[in-house]
Amino acid sequence: MSEHVPFTDNFSDLSNADGYQFEFRCERCGNGYRSAFRRDPRAAGQKIARGLGNLFGGQLSQFTSMAENLLDRSxxxxxxxxxxxxxTAEIGPRFHQCRGCSDWVCGDVCWNDxxxxxxxxxxxxxxxxxxxxxxxxxxxxRQRLETVDLxxxxxxxxxxxxxxxxxGAQSHGGKFCGECGASLVSxxxxxxxxxxxPGTSRFCAECGTSLIA
Structure with a gap:
């Protein structure tokens, strides 16, 4: 018989070789809540077995390999x-599922109680x-600023x-350069x-003479 497990689309698996831990995220603000790390007692036994296997070798080493295969983190x-x-039982009280959008959201920030x-x-x-x-x-x-002469x-x-x-110095306005005194009027x-x-003109606007040297 199948069992309903919430948070199936908004959690990350942080489990490692020593045990299990999960991080659940709010689907609105993205805040994360981590469950307490649950150490797997079999992992401690496996470490002891590995140490004995490395020490004595032989059949005990083969037994250690079998024990490692039994520690399934899949x-x-x-x-x-x-x-x-x-x-989920530990973190669940921090979350609510919205009936409007079906997202799981945190109660601290994103829930309108x-x-x-x-x-x-x-x-x-x-x-x-x-x-x-x-x-x-x-x-x-913005509207008032449009009426102000800046x-x-x-x-x-x-x-x-x-x-x-x-x-080539940076100009901050005015008619002359603050560094060398040259005219900034082109x-x-x-x-x-x-x-x-104007500095971009190629011919004189008054007599038509070429301004390009």
């Missing part, structure tokens, strides 16, 4: 199943309100120069009419 072994049942569902399906009112208030504050700040005094029509064209002066043109 998924479907009776010892593993019994250890898993004990671990007033409604009987996880907080993903039925958010806690105070937490949901706090989140909505924070989102509204961000929206209102670029007053900045010549938006002048090509920005992140680095000084003369020494212009090309026409050799024909002496008009100033």
């Amino acid at each position: 998924t479907n072994s009776p010892a593993k199943d019994e250890a898993l049942r004990a671990a 007033q409604v009987g569902q996880c907080v993903r399906c039925s958010p806690a009112l105070t937490e949901e309100l706090a989140q909505l208030q924070a989102e509204t504050r961000r929206q209102q700040m 670029v007053g005094g900045v010549d938006l029509g002048r090509q920005a120069q992140p680095r000084c064209p003369s020494c 212009v090309r002066v026409c050799g024909g009419c002496r008009a100033e043109n």
